[in-house]
Amino acid sequence: MLFRATNLNTYYGLIHALQKISLNVDQGEIVCLLGRNGMGKSTTLKSVMGLVPPQSGAIEFQGRSIFRALPHKVARAGVGLVPQERRIFPTLTVEENLLMGVKAGCQPPKDLEPWTLKRVYKHFNSLERRSRNKGSQLSGGEQQMLCMGRALMGNPLLLLVDEPSEGLAPLLVKEVRDVLLQINQAGVSILLVEHNLKVAMSLAHRCYLLGKGFVAFEGTMAELQARPDVMAKYLEVS
């Protein structure tokens, strides 16, 4: 097992945002977190990353505990984050943004081909043209690509991807989907939060469905499709 979280409890002040959430991601898997707005999907990713430290529970990554570790420790263990708001550094150039992803002094995993500027530019060819531009000058789609590229520069084994298709035009959504597939085929496991059920269905191997802070359903995508009652109760009517 690459990643396992057990009974995570996280609070925002007095709000009990995550209530005993357990989930795992296997090597090479794409696992999707589904659920309505405000159910705790993003909070789960932030808790794993250490940005919103969980109160109790356990998180293991490659057999080692990263529970309540500081974000940079989590990142250095091999977890990358593609956050929801993209959080591109607006005053840095595209290239500097990418280089920020490099973890100085960290060896890339042996069995994976390391990510370099060249390799990222190959995958996201729109970025190379704009390498001298400031982060704030990019379009939404470009920012999404830059955000993924930046995370990859750290050679993660597990990528936490939060709502990558949000606010993008259908054509770009497809591009994002393709890129995620390519990354996955290159050996990176992905824990994905996705609003767009169609995208999720076409990408993920398994999924967790979140109710208000708890896991309401887990299983493969096919098993989910077989349960229209669960989908009606916990997903948005589309």
Next chain:
Amino acid sequence: MKRPVVWLAGALAVLAAIPFVFGPLHTNLMVRLAIEALFAVSLNLLLSYTGLLSFGHALYFGVGAYGAALILTHLQGIPILVAVLLSALAAALVGLVLSPLLVRVRATAFTMLTLAFGQLMFVLCSKFREVTGGEDGIMGWTTPPLALPGLFSLDLRQPVNIYFFAVGLACLGILAMWFFTKTPMGSVMISIRDNQKRVDYLGYQVVLTKAVIFCFSGFFAGLAGAVYAVFNNLVSVGGVLHIMVSFQPLMAILVGGIGTFFGPILGSGLLLLLEEVTQAYPELALMISGVIFILVVMFLPGGAISFGARLRAWWRKRAYLRKARESEA
């Protein structure tokens, strides 16, 4: 139902007894406590309930104080309560006038904007010395007695009388603010603190609520300032508009307990007590309060009011452990 009544009666009895038990010196100290507690609670409405840190609350205190001084100097024969209320209203009006600008900003920008307005008022009052008397301020007016014609007339220069006047007004003001936090508007206020964006969905309520809070908080800060003026018979920029006047209630809130309603009152009391104790070593007084200040932020962020709760928790834990050990044995 009965218990709070007993408590309240007890508290009132103690308050009423103070000037007769203690001498005029400590009675006057209690007047200062009443003024500072009222001021701190009014600031606390912003800080603990709305999440806004103000560095310029002296602005309202100063307007109230100067208002009272000017009214009592120039409008002779005006009943004292009317003068004090008018001054507090003037401070509320300042809050209203500034609110269109203040509602727009949050976080540090809010802190800096309040700092700017506070300092601006300080500079302006120092400059317009024809009206304000500059640094020397306004003093020596004749304070009319607190009187109901034909019923009673109390000379406010007497420590006992000014004590009941100040403590009475402070209690009324603090009670009014206490009830305010319990109203629906009070809850909107708390939700602004917790998540302004979410409250924004409710439309312009945020703006309106904030404006009301600025006026309300300004009113009671102004009331505290007006009582200060009556008590001291002197108002000067250094005493009522200096930046340290803005910091004083902040310290009281912090030392007493941020995020609680009664913490600031406890904090004001503790700070005055500290001042009494350190008076024997004046050269070290500020140093000691600075250190206490740092220690509180670092080690007792809930302030003194949380100390009791912490102690109780620790005691319970100890008792529990002892019981567990006994049952093991």
Next chain:
Amino acid sequence: MRVLQRTIWWGVAATVLLGVTLGTGPAQAAGAARGFNASAVADMTGFDPAKFENPSGDVVKIGVLAPFSGDAASVGQIYWATGTWVASDINRRGGITVDGKKKKIALIKGDTMGKPANTKQAVEKLCLQDKVDVLWGTAGSHLTAIIQAEADKYKKLHLNSGSLSDTLMEGKAFTPYTFQHIWTTHSVGATLAKFFATRQERKFYILNQDYVFGHELAESFKAGLKKYVPDAQIVGEDFHPLFNKDFAPYLTKVKASGAEMIFTGDWIPDSSNLLKQSRQMGINLPVAGIFLDDINGLIAVGPEGSKGLVFASELLINFQDGIQHKWHEAWKTWAAPYNTPLYEWLGSTTGAYAESLYWLLDAMERAGSADAEKVIKVWEGDEWTGLIGQKLTMRACDHRVVRDTYVTEFVSPNKWYKDCAFMDKITTIPAEFVTLPQPKDSSRCK
């Protein structure tokens, strides 16, 4: 104009006469009327303000009201140094005779923190809890006004040695319990103007701190010039914020104005900064003022930079004077924070503070009592010989002192400080030219 002056002068003389008559009764009872005799100062070996201890038993208590903490703590330090000096001197001599027995002097600190509310609280504590006999202080007219009001309320003697405001003893503010020993802004302006009447400079630039005192001082200087140097010109007038950082923009204006002399009421650090920055900018104009004796600041600009400064004071103690040398010898044993050049010699501020206390205690002894009413009776109209043998009169009707004032020019080299210029020949301005007229509105002044 001259008629008015003469009337005033006659008024003063008459009052003095009246005061003397009133004062002779108790004075005679206590022995002869006395003055200050510098050679009578006790042997002060081993004296150190930092180690001062209050005598026990039946004592005369003096409450020292000054800022002992906060930004102005240096003022509190000066009060303490001079207060403990006088108290130690008197105590070593055995105390003063009050109520038929010798009583020693105790000092109790009342920290004003420079804030009105704290001042009020401190006065109340001194009056009600410590039960002091005298309140002494303070700097800042708004704080002094509070002490006056409280002194009146609690009927305690109050000695004001720190606040120069003209109006403290007038109108409703007057209280018979307060005596203003220090000179007033009117006298400052008149003193300097009278001094310049005999000199060449005619173009003055006024550069003062932008607060009540700064403005009052500017007005008093202008009034003095109008009276004594009608052909003088004010070529510029600016008021800068307290604790100003950069004087360069002001100094550029001063330079362009063609001024021959800068008049300033600034005190430290503003006075030192003004001087220092002007010299750095190559502007060697002389400066006239009343707080220019900050020795640290003078040393910073050196002998050349400090030459030609005009310094006015109500009390300039000659370096040859006996008390000056006693102080100077004692100073060597003082510990921090009193082991600095500021305390090396008895300066105009330290000297005036000490003088005021000596006078008060002398009046007390002659009254044979620490009781306020009895001391007032002796002190009103009292004539007394000051620290440097000068004649001082406590005007009965408004409790202000009628006295000569002094002006000196700083020269280099001088015998006392080799790192800067310092005072030389002292010009005495007779009291008749500088004394504030008696208040017209007071029924006591008839």
Next chain:
Amino acid sequence: MSPETQMYLAQGIHGLAYGMLLFLVASGLTLIFGMMGILNIAHGAFFMLSAYLCVTVLGATGSYWLSLLIAPLGVALLGILVERFMLRRAQASGMGHIAELLLTLGVSLVLAEAVKLTWGTEGLQVNVPSALAGLVNIAGLEYPIYRLFIIVLSLVVLALLSLVLFKTRLGTIVRAAVSDPGMVSALGVNTQIVFMLVFGLGSWMAGVAGVAAAPILTVFPGLGDQIGMDAFVVVVVGGFGSLFGALLAALFLGELNAFGIQFIPKLSPVLMFSFMALVLAFKPTGLFGERE
């Protein structure tokens, strides 16, 4: 040169000198704000402390240049200690930025008092180093060399700062962390160490300014109050976290001060705060800032 041109030139340079000094103080403040979201109230006290350290080092070694080296380093060390052992703990208290503001307020109170206990309450003096004493002729205007040195020193520090910020990995991290420290840590950078370093760097800059200002000012416990306040205004007006904004605002305030005194001396203190209130009211992030 006509007297009028001379006046404009002189006031212009006065404004430039004060503006650059202000920028030295404000740039550290704005960097710290950008990264940690707090306005360090104790920043002015660091400035003041550095001037006092300068007095001591100067007294011990007799060398102004040595104190220019040592005093700011001492202040930087203090800044690092305050960050590491106090601020970090305050940040963990869960009170948000309020705790940090109040904590630094406490630190500034303690520093002001500690200085009095150590160095006494009297004003102390530092002389202009002899190499920089005297005047220089600028197109007919006699101008003190030392004030020009302040401008040059500020420029040198500014150049060093830009070199670090724009040419090194640390600089990239700092610039990134100014806009989003959380994301930087999620990319594997130990931001706690970066915070500590930047706090030290910011304090160092306040320290350099303190030593630079010491020869023209009397060193006394309230030395940092006014310049600290001015630096807040610069940070706020320039935009929270924006170095460029701080530079423009500092120069603008410097010139406003000089020409304000020349032409409208009665109003000059009012101008600054009115300007700050106006900017905040209409652009809560400051002129060039992105965060509130």
